[in-house]
Amino acid sequence: MNFSGKYQVQTQENYEAFMKAVGMPDDIIQKGKDVKGVSEIVQNGKHFKFIITAGSKVIQNEFTLGEECEMEFMTGEKIKAVVQQEGDNKLVTTFKGIKSVTEFSGDTVTSTMTKGDIVFKRVSKRI
Numbered sequence: 001m002n003f004s005g006k007y008q009v010q011t012q013e014n015y016e017a018f019m020k021a022v023g024m025p026d027d028i029i030q031k032g033k034d035v036k037g038v039s040e041i042v043q044n045g046k047h048f049k050f051i052i053t054a055g056s057k058v059i060q061n062e063f064t065l066g067e068e069c070e071m072e073f074m075t076g077e078k079i080k081a082v083v084q085q086e087g088d089n090k091l092v093t094t095f096k097g098i099k100s101v102t103e104f105s106g107d108t109v110t111s112t113m114t115k116g117d118i119v120f121k122r123v124s125k126r127i
Helices: 015-021 026-032
Strands: 005-013 038-044 047-054 057-064 068-072 078-082 084-086 090-095 098-105 108-115 118-126
Touching: 015 026, 015 108, 015 118, 057 068, 078 090
Parallel strands: none
Antiparallel strands: 005 038, 005 118, 038 047, 047 057, 068 078, 084 090, 090 098, 098 108, 108 118
């Protein structure tokens, strides 16, 4: 499955609780909670480029499946992670006590990030 495309956030659950749990400042949480961000994914074989735009903030991360890489987390912090593909349609990684799962189904992308008992879920549609 090729994951390339542009996707816009449609819904999010537990945004504020998750952002507080990862240390995001309250003023940034308030600014970002209603932003309908856009993610652009460019896939070339096992190499991916994710460009996430939320308001004026742009995060760009690149990785190759199964190889350690450095990525920028939503807090601005640089983290090291290894992204794996599970089945035909899931990208999974774990970093700093957070499990991230991105699942593709047709024109819908469901991203969940779990830290402890807090699950942040974001659903995006292809645009």
